[in-house]
Amino acid sequence: MQETRDSSVCRLLFEIVSALADHADAIRITAVDQPEGTCFSIVTHPEDVGKIVGKQGRTARSLRTIVSGIGMKSRRRYAVSIEE
Secondary structure, three states: OHHHHHHHHHHHHHHHHHHHOOOHHHOEEEEEEEOOEEEEEEEOOHHHHHHHHOHHHHHHHHHHHHHHHHHHHHOOOEEEEEEO
C-alpha cells in the first residue's frame, strides 16, 4: 500500500515539474526510502533548474508544501530535493 502512495506522489510531482520545465523529457524523479520517510529527488535539464526552484525558492517551497500535505494525511514524512 505504501509503495502505491509513494508512486502516486511521484507521478504528481512529475506532472507539476513537467508543466514548469521546457525539457520535460529530461526530468527524472527518484524516491529514496529513508528511516524517517521518503525523499523525492528531482533531476532535470540544467536550463530548467531555475524554473523548478523559482524566484527566491518559492516554487520549490510550494512543491515541498504540497508533498508534506500529502504526507500529513498518510502519516508519512515526505521530502523533496532538487539536484543541480
